[in-house]
Amino acid sequence: MNAVPADSDTLAGSTWAVLRRGFAVMPEIREGLALTITLAMAGGFGKLAIPVLIQLLFDQGLSSGHLDTGLLLRLGALVAVVVVGTTLINWLSLVRLASASERALCGLRVGAFAHVHRLSVAYHSAETRGKLVSRVTSDVETLSQFLQWGGVAWVVNGAAMLAALVGMAYYDLWLTLVVVVLIVPLVVLIVVLTKRLGVAHSAVRSRVADLLTVLSETIQGAAVIRAYGITAPSLRRTRSTIHRWRDTKTRAGYLGGVLFSLAELFAAIVVVGVVAVGLAIGPSGGHTAGELVAFLLLVTVFLGPVTQFTQVIDYTQNAAAGWRRVLALLDIAEDVAEPADGRQLPSGPPAVAVREVTFGYPDAAPALTDVSFEVPAGRQVVLVGATGSGKTTLTKLIARLADPDQGVVLIGGVDVREIATASLRSRVVVVPQDPFLFDTTIEENVRYGRPSATRADIERAFRDLGAGAFLDSLPRGLDTPVGQRGESLSAGERQLVALARAHLADPACLILDEATSAVDPRIELTLIEALRRLTAGRTSLTVAHRLATAERADEVIVLDGGRLVERGRHDELFAAGGVYAGLYDSWRRATAGGAAA
Numbered sequence: 001m002n003a004v005p006a007d008s009d010t011l012a013g014s015t016w017a018v019l020r021r022g023f024a025v026m027p028e029i030r031e032g033l034a035l036t037i038t039l040a041m042a043g044g045f046g047k048l049a050i051p052v053l054i055q056l057l058f059d060q061g062l063s064s065g066h067l068d069t070g071l072l073l074r075l076g077a078l079v080a081v082v083v084v085g086t087t088l089i090n091w092l093s094l095v096r097l098a099s100a101s102e103r104a105l106c107g108l109r110v111g112a113f114a115h116v117h118r119l120s121v122a123y124h125s126a127e128t129r130g131k132l133v134s135r136v137t138s139d140v141e142t143l144s145q146f147l148q149w150g151g152v153a154w155v156v157n158g159a160a161m162l163a164a165l166v167g168m169a170y171y172d173l174w175l176t177l178v179v180v181v182l183i184v185p186l187v188v189l190i191v192v193l194t195k196r197l198g199v200a201h202s203a204v205r206s207r208v209a210d211l212l213t214v215l216s217e218t219i220q221g222a223a224v225i226r227a228y229g230i231t232a233p234s235l236r237r238t239r240s241t242i243h244r245w246r247d248t249k250t251r252a253g254y255l256g257g258v259l260f261s262l263a264e265l266f267a268a269i270v271v272v273g274v275v276a277v278g279l280a281i282g283p284s285g286g287h288t289a290g291e292l293v294a295f296l297l298l299v300t301v302f303l304g305p306v307t308q309f310t311q312v313i314d315y316t317q318n319a320a321a322g323w324r325r326v327l328a329l330l331d332i333a334e335d336v337a338e339p340a341d342g343r344q345l346p347s348g349p350p351a352v353a354v355r356e357v358t359f360g361y362p363d364a365a366p367a368l369t370d371v372s373f374e375v376p377a378g379r380q381v382v383l384v385g386a387t388g389s390g391k392t393t394l395t396k397l398i399a400r401l402a403d404p405d406q407g408v409v410l411i412g413g414v415d416v417r418e419i420a421t422a423s424l425r426s427r428v429v430v431v432p433q434d435p436f437l438f439d440t441t442i443e444e445n446v447r448y449g450r451p452s453a454t455r456a457d458i459e460r461a462f463r464d465l466g467a468g469a470f471l472d473s474l475p476r477g478l479d480t481p482v483g484q485r486g487e488s489l490s491a492g493e494r495q496l497v498a499l500a501r502a503h504l505a506d507p508a509c510l511i512l513d514e515a516t517s518a519v520d521p522r523i524e525l526t527l528i529e530a531l532r533r534l535t536a537g538r539t540s541l542t543v544a545h546r547l548a549t550a551e552r553a554d555e556v557i558v559l560d561g562g563r564l565v566e567r568g569r570h571d572e573l574f575a576a577g578g579v580y581a582g583l584y585d586s587w588r589r590a591t592a593g594g595a596a597a
């Protein structure tokens with residue numbers, strides 16, 4: 001079958017190769033497939049028995065003009081048994097296919113979803129969420145019709161056509177040749193149109209991904225869109241993406257329709273051709289009425305799958321287009337792979353060392369170049385730098401959300417690439433700038449830190465951090481719902497919930513990215529105290545946006561344009577009058593201005 005031009009989101013190769021690989025990654029569909037195909041074949045062959053029985057009815061039951069009632073009844077009963085048996089067998093094979101297909105789709109969705117989670121932040125940054133969602137949902141869904149019937153239809157219909165052809169040849173070789181000659185142009189047209197259909201279905205899959213990207217962006221950014229009065233351009237963008245999707249889908253539908261209609265047309269031509277040739281040959285052909293009726297019925301049995309095939313081709317090309325995208329996703333190597341014999345981190349606060357680290361996001365200049373420093377065990381070090389200087393990127397490398405292009409990150413003296421992920425995640429906890437909260441209560445959000453924690457543990461986590469008053473100020477306390485992404489809470493409150501979550505996890509090493517958004521002074525004081533208590537006795541690396549945090553740190557590391565340019569204590573760096581002193585002055589002026597305003 002045809003090869004579809006590849007793009008970066010899509011697996012290249014012929015449809016056949018894609019289908020083979022697709023089946024290989026879905027073991028569930030192969031379970032019991034032999035029995036299902038046998039049942040489907042039996043159902044198909046049941047249909048073939050009917051023309052033969054009808055021929056017998058005509059030729060034996062009505063022989064020499066008189067009615068053989070006994071034979072007629074026996075043959076009639078046999079036809080009824082065959083029809084009921086065939087229906088039951090067909091039903092059973094369809095049920096088996098549907099359940100195997102749902103199991104396989106479920107397995108593929110879960111597998112693709114798990115794979116996305118194993119990919120590094122570098123991949124996540126490069127790929128839009130809409131595209132990822134479309135791979136796990138709608139791209140996988142395209143396989144449904146193919147798996148439920150389309151795949152097996154190739155085998156069953158092919159066998160039924162072959163059997164019908166043999167049956168027809170048994171009754172009349174020349175008439176069978178007429179059928180074959182008349183059907184050849186259709187086969188040629190099918191081959192040509194199938195290629196175009198494959199390209200059209202691939203385009204539909206790409207447009208669906210675009211659509212999900214635009215929709216998820218416009219829904220998530222609804223507040224910004226309204227605030228800036230850009231509803232009209234945003235609607236235009238959404239509308240044009242929907243229109244592009246509609247156009248590609250219409251083209252695929254049009255080609256599918258042409259294919260189906262051509263098959264119907266050729267089916268009619270074949271029947272007319274057979275009748276015309278049959279009449280032309282006339283009684284000299286030497287066939288009984290029963291044989292002619294049986295031949296015509298066999299022609300319809302032969303043509304049924306031909307028209308079905310056009311639909312099956314449509315399902316197949318649609319499935320191949322979806323599979324290309326899902327398989328391309330599964331083919332992305334896990335760039336933060338689990339080490340084969342993962343090492344456990346030693347107990348107690350670990351030292352952190354960053355050695356000659358260079359890292360760049362895909363298709364971008366390096367975000368970090370040759371960065372080296374150490375955080376001694378149990379010390380609090382602060383990272384400072386202008387926006388875009390690489391602070392957050394550095395924290396991601398230390399937490400192994402991505403691996404450096406060059407250099408190494410050591411925790412407790414062990415290369416992070418050699419540490420078992422479970423050990424790393426339990427000992428090193430990251431609190432990002434804008435922590436993600438799930439749409440549930442404060443209690444449930446904090447419990448993500450330690451799933452076995454009791455309600456009392458969670459309440460204690462807040463009180464340990466000096467945030468008991470915050471909890472008491474909430475009318476529903478721990479049961480307060482936080483809304484989608486925590487939008488019912490202020491930025492400072494979200495950070496506080498994230499700190500309680502980190503405290504509950506009880507890590508030996510903390511990586512904190514301070515919230516940049518302004519928080520009200522009451523929460524600010526609570527946050528400062530919570531941070532002080534949380535970092536006590538632990539190794540910590542804090543990205544400081546409020547430079548008051550740097551004043552208290554054991555050491556300040558200053559990044560500029562992805563390079564480490566200064567390090568030392570606050571007083572020394574301030575006195576040196578370099579990059580840090582400039583940043584500190586700007587921060588002081590900004591906070592004084594903010595206070596004066």
Ligand SMILES: Nc1ncnc2c1ncn2[C@@H]1O[C@H](COP(=O)(O)OP(=O)(O)OP(=O)(O)O)[C@@H](O)[C@H]1O
Pocket residue numbers: 125126361362364367385386387388389390391392393394
């Ligand atoms: N996902 C990404 N894809 C491509 N480039 C990125 C990505 N994230 C960050 N960068 C680039 O990497 C550089 C460092 O970004 P980073 O977020 O680490 O800076 P930062 O110092 O934490 O900034 P801020 O203080 O604003 O949070 C910047 O040039 C930024 O544009």
